[in-house]
Amino acid sequence: MIDPEVVYRETTPRSGALHERAVTVMPGGTTRTTTYFAPYPLYIERGEGCRVWDVDGTERIDMIGNYTAMILGHSHPKVVEAIRAQAARGTGFAAANPVEVELATLLCERVPSLDAVRFCNSGTEATMFAMRLARAFTGRPSIARMEGGYHGTHDYAEVSTHPAPAEAGPADDPRAAPDSMGTPGWALEEVVVLPFNNAPAAERIIRREGSRLAAVILEPIIGAGGVIAATPEFLRRLRDVTHELGILLIFDEVISFRVAPGGAQELYGIVPDLTTLGKIIGGGLPVAAFGGRADVMELLDPRREPNIAQGGTYNGNPLGMAAGVAAMKELTPDVYDDLNRKGARVCEQLTEVFASHHVPVQVNGAGSMLALHFTDTPVVDYRTMAAGDRQKTRDLFLDLLNHGALMAPRAMGALSTPMGEDDIQRFVDAVDASVAELRPRWESREPTSQTSR
Ligand SMILES: Cc1ncc(COP(=O)(O)O)c(C=O)c1O
CATH class of the missing domain: 3.40.640.10 (Type I PLP-dependent aspartate aminotransferase-like (Major domain))
Structure with a gap:
């Protein structure tokens, strides 16, 4: 059974080494709580368009764009x-x-x-x-x-x-x-x-x-x-x-x-x-x-x-x-229309992917943003959001990193204008592969319901 953390550690040695240095000069080795995750954060060296490269040289599709800020992608x-x-x-x-x-x-x-x-x-x-x-x-x-x-x-x-x-x-x-x-x-x-x-x-x-x-x-x-x-x-x-x-x-x-x-x-x-x-x-x-x-x-x-x-x-x-x-x-009106169309489409595709694996999830989408919530109930407010399974979210986030896609640790995503259909398909395929890989791990555990963050 796959443990995404083991694969992450194996494939990101330079991020691990940087974090070991970082902990000696910053609490927890980080200066931004929202980019920290266990076992250690990913250190990104550069970005271009909708892609980023970490310090080990691994390329990933950037599905969060600095928490939605990079709507035009990197280095436009x-x-x-x-x-x-x-x-x-x-x-x-x-x-x-x-x-x-x-x-x-x-x-x-x-x-x-x-x-x-x-x-x-x-x-x-x-x-x-x-x-x-x-x-x-x-x-x-x-x-x-x-x-x-x-x-x-x-x-x-x-x-x-x-x-x-x-x-x-x-x-x-x-x-x-x-x-x-x-x-x-x-x-x-x-x-x-x-x-x-x-x-x-x-x-x-x-x-x-x-x-x-x-x-x-x-x-x-x-x-x-x-x-x-x-x-x-x-x-x-x-x-x-x-x-x-x-x-x-x-x-x-x-x-x-x-x-x-x-x-x-x-x-x-x-x-x-x-x-x-x-x-x-x-x-x-x-x-x-x-x-x-x-x-x-x-x-x-x-x-x-x-x-x-x-x-x-x-x-x-x-x-x-x-x-x-x-x-x-x-950012002309046409650009927003195009991004929002892609946003709606990716949510549909993700819904199909999770349904095909029989994993209950809520795909919340709005414009060019999306978030995945592991719960049966529609997420319409804080209480329904907090009922989601946080461990599954963490597993998926880490495993997606292993499959070449960077979301926010809470499984939030945001599209950027350089993303073409093939980039989006690559992300959807990564989710498909991750869910297939993680399902046995999830099925072996009792479902948990925890608060977020
Ligand atoms: C809706 C909203 N308001 C305020 C903030 C705080 O912005 P900053 O991180 O630039 O201080 C954020 C950050 O994500 C946000 O999402």
């Missing part, structure tokens, strides 16, 4: 040229620059909710500032968020992203649970947790807590938490109730911005008050943004008193701005 010639040209002119000045105006204009033109935008360097900063803006605008202290959503790693964000279901209270009235040691007690008091895709329960909680709520923040399509799309009805109810109660609605589109030129808000036809962006808007460099209604964004205007200061040595840095402009210009 236009993006590389933009970076090269800007690097030669300088990478940062204590001044405004023309490229930031270009990217800001482009985003405001595309995204329905953006009257104005500000740049920062990570999705974490973007959601932190959007929440601060909401508190400043409304004069209220608290933020409501979805159980199982992900908004980065600041204190207000590190609540109920992946709670143990047994400790998270009733599904229709979840309790705020810390995601991390060190999450402050005040964060648990000021964060209200809502059940995703349960409109009556979410509305009831919002009405109950409304007088203290500055904002409701959510991913219209949950990304890292399992590619779970909100129902249109859920978003509509949130829009209506927040509008009625004077609460700002924030769409965190750090990931879902890849589903359409104007993001998920364009697809659903629902305009939030504020939006956060990241990942694809920097063409692979660390760029993020938050923006929205003019009367809210105005609080950041340094010409008025008081105002919210938003310093940041690298905010709007010309290198990231240039890469972002180049990437955005490549």
Whole structure:
């Protein structure tokens, strides 16, 4: 019976050796929890198009593209040229620059909710500032968020992203649970947790807590938490109730911005008050943004008193701005259509593969993203996601590495524009081969049901 970890160790000796060095200088030998996996992470040396090569020289198809950021694949010639040209002119000045105006204009033109935008360097900063803006605008202290959503790693964000279901209270009235040691007690008091895709329960909680709520923040399509799309009805109810109660609605589109030129808000036809962006808007460099209604964004205007200061040595840095402009210009409506068509097709193919092996799985797809959940029940929220078999997910992830495909360790995937039909077929074939190989191992174990992460 195959043990994917044994094969992984045998075929990635240089990654293993690098990790042995890394553990002496970084905790666990890693600087990014989301790319760590046991027995040790894969060390990638280079990428081109939809392929990556590890330090042992093994080529793999990249089915996650730096957690969805690399929508154009690696080293896209236009993006590389933009970076090269800007690097030669300088990478940062204590001044405004023309490229930031270009990217800001482009985003405001595309995204329905953006009257104005500000740049920062990570999705974490973007959601932190959007929440601060909401508190400043409304004069209220608290933020409501979805159980199982992900908004980065600041204190207000590190609540109920992946709670143990047994400790998270009733599904229709979840309790705020810390995601991390060190999450402050005040964060648990000021964060209200809502059940995703349960409109009556979410509305009831919002009405109950409304007088203290500055904002409701959510991913219209949950990304890292399992590619779970909100129902249109859920978003509509949130829009209506927040509008009625004077609460700002924030769409965190750090990931879902890849589903359409104007993001998920364009697809659903629902305009939030504020939006956060990241990942694809920097063409692979660390760029993020938050923006929205003019009367809210105005609080950041340094010409008025008081105002919210938003310093940041690298905010709007010309290198990231240039890469972002180049990437955005490549992303025409036709490109999105093509990617989304391929996304739908790969989900169909994967569903057929698992059915042919009689392995129960939910293939959650949205646009060019997908996630595999080993469970019988449709995955529509955190609790149904957390019921999936985590050990099978880990086995599949490792075995796919052994078969030449890189997903996220949670079996999340994202397509990129350089992927042709043959690349996609190669990925589907790798899944087919892995499932065939792993089935005896899975059948020899009792089914387990565990929480995620
Ligand atoms: C929806 C969402 N918001 C925020 C973040 C945080 O972004 P970053 O990792 O750039 O801080 C992420 C990261 O994956 C995300 O998926």
